[in-house]
Amino acid sequence: MLSPKRPGHLEVKDLGVGVGLRPRHYQEILSEGHPVGFFEAISENYMSGAAKPLYFLDQVRERYPVVLHGVSLSIGAAEEPDREYLTQLKKLVDRVDPPWVTDHFCFSSVGRTHLHDLLPLPYTEEMVRRVARRARFIQDYLGRPFGLENTSSYLAYTQSEMSEWEFIRAVLEEGDIGLLFDVNNVFVSSFNHDFSALEFIREVPHERILQIHMAGHTHHGTHIIDTHVGPCPDPVIRLYEETIRLAGPISTLVEWDDQIPPLAQVLDEALRLGKSRARALESADFAPLSRSSSPLSTRRTSSASISVRPLPEARVFPEPLSQLQAGLCASILRAEPLALDPEERSLAELRFTGNARLTPVEQIEIYRRQFVLRHVESLQEDYPGLLALYGEDPFEKLVLLYLASHPPSEYSLRSLGWELPRFLRDQFKKKAQDGDPPLPNMAGLDPLAPEEKAAFVLEMAELERAYLRAFDAPQTSYLEFSDLLSLSPEAWTSAKFTLAPSVSLLTFDYPVADVRRASRREKPWPPLSPAPRRLIIYRHRDLDLYDKELSKEAFELLLAFSAGQRFGEACEEVATGAEGAAERLESGLGPWFREWTELGLFSAF
CATH class of the missing domain: 3.20.20.150 (Divalent-metal-dependent TIM barrel enzymes)
Structure with a gap:
């Protein structure tokens, strides 16, 4: 037809x-x-x-x-x-x-x-x-x-x-x-x-x-x-x-x-x-x-077996659109079910019709619960390490607390959890002041003291936010190793190496990256004993995300580059940092730069 x-x-x-x-x-x-x-x-x-x-x-x-x-x-x-x-x-x-x-x-x-x-x-x-x-x-x-x-x-x-x-x-x-x-x-x-x-x-x-x-x-x-x-x-x-x-x-x-x-x-x-x-x-x-x-x-x-109530008579509640939508938004953002609030029930009856099976409050509750599920699932995906530490129910309670003080403010869910590490730090500080335990029971962290558990959780949150940053960073033109071969000694001394937008340099006291990896693969966790680690989190040229542990000198050199130092002054600072640093720097520069350019850690000059 x-x-x-x-x-x-x-x-x-x-x-x-x-x-x-x-x-x-x-x-x-x-x-x-x-x-x-x-x-x-x-x-x-x-x-x-x-x-x-x-x-x-x-x-x-x-x-x-x-x-x-x-x-x-x-x-x-x-x-x-x-x-x-x-x-x-x-x-x-x-x-x-x-x-x-x-x-x-x-x-x-x-x-x-x-x-x-x-x-x-x-x-x-x-x-x-x-x-x-x-x-x-x-x-x-x-x-x-x-x-x-x-x-x-x-x-x-x-x-x-x-x-x-x-x-x-x-x-x-x-x-x-x-x-x-x-x-x-x-x-x-x-x-x-x-x-x-x-x-x-x-x-x-x-x-x-x-x-x-x-x-x-x-x-x-x-x-x-x-x-x-x-x-x-x-x-x-x-x-x-x-x-x-x-x-x-x-x-x-x-x-x-x-x-x-x-x-x-x-x-x-x-x-x-x-x-x-x-x-x-x-x-x-x-x-x-x-x-x-x-x-x-x-x-x-x-649906004959479902109990029904009489449909309400037709009615109109004259309310400005901005007030009507703000009211529905506030109801959806509530941490507790609406049925517990008599004022919410009265407003819902005025604004919405309901039907023979559900009251207006019960209908709004569908949206409220969907809001919770959607945002919990999003943060579970972005923070799998925290989810593994907390467990599903405690993690959902954490998300509800977070959303109450940080309602979503962007059209994309990608930025939803950006403030979660800071929120956790503030929560731990407040609970310490109030004399409350900072965390729910975490069986996997039992070998650690309470203050160590809190530190472990905060480090995991910082690591996972770095992964978010690496994923969301814009594309860049990469510096190639061949570009370095033509540099004169004078050009090397004054060269500025710009880290790619996806790169983060972080230090940790606990093996949070190893625990995150094991949790995602459903493998046993490694020992949790403290040991300083220097990590770079980055997006590879193949667009996948990685973390890599670095030596002290390699980490400090990249850190100096991120602060805007030129190659010559950065090397001088690293070489004088500790006994044997100059020798380790000299022997490492060639292999490091070859690997770093292959990984895509630098933007093109």
Whole structure:
């Protein structure tokens, strides 16, 4: 069948079925050709300038079409979109040259606080104008088709004046932009808000769909969460086929972001969707789904055992958008469940509708718990050594304390744990002043005295922050060993060696690097006895991260370079530092510089 007529500026090529670009698949993707239509990259993962993600993005872009999909634009926030965010997004768009760019109908930040979630919007005329105006500007600014995605949601506002699909249509037409249509989100929200998924699918403007998302979800009985886990369930596949029958051939993406399997399994799911797509397009007598077979009707029979409460009467709580969003943000950031606070319950009842299965407070609690899980998982990934020292439950308590005083302030999770070492140091100092034990029980550190345990934890935190710095550092042009061979003696004396941005030089009293390595490999820990260590943490030319123990003279020489000293004065200072230092320096310079340039420790002159 022919698809509806598209606006001219939204005419895009059908790329077939694609998959999400995920770091664990980088090497597999580049190792051989794959039968996939395109890859979708999460914009924020590549906007920081970190070298490794950008390298792989460029490599994939040379082999396959790549589209960009954002999660932190926060287009529905009370505040205007962040200018620096838009600048970085534009730089990435110019680099990748995607056929279209997308984000979400949502807000994800309030002021400087970023919740890293796709929070729903009230469906009002005012919000239509707000989102449409911003979306039109962004489309013009990026210079290519721009689309917004319908989100899954777990609460609805008493302020809303229209259905979600009416809101979407109004924004798309007023802003003259495209739609990223997430079929799984339709299924999820139809259950959570008791509407017809089929009506949603039939009422959105099909001629504006740029791309389709398909994914799995997790059913919790009273609600469904869009977890992007596992293959697409059959009811979602049936809704997808209905969408294709109505809209025609649309580029479709498999989202699989939880318990991510090997690439081959994700590609098998893409192949399955491709067959569903072909079936919908080729069957001239393809029958639309009847309402009796909709997800809504099957849900009602499967949830009959769930206790329900009467739906509240329609009501409107007139509250400024900034206050409404700040209130929801504060509720999500709470360390304790909202049900314990009577004032929170009263405000929630005024702001949100609830449904027959969940009160407004219970719906907000879904977002609050998701916030905790998302940020705990992020810091577990960034601080695996601390996680091994603390254990899962104590580490989660530590993260909650940290987030209470350091709410996320950047659009990317990459910077979330940057202040964690300082936070730990302040915590230990305060507990010492109060006479409290600084740490929970850590069986693995039992050989150490309490003050030694605290020192061990702080050193582990500093080491892991150095790893974060190495990963996030921008790419540099490396100094080559051959560049050194042509230097005259005079040039050597005055030469300034600049350490690459990824390099950190740290001293430790404990074997924290060895413990971190053993924990990640699930091996026994080495002896914990104190012994001074001088480490360099760096990103190799191959873009992987390493730490390396250095001799006293090698460490001090690099430290002098990092302080801006020239080669001659740095060598003189190191040579006079200890007995035998001059001899060790003289014999080590040649091998050191050959190794250091091979590792990529210096930026080019």
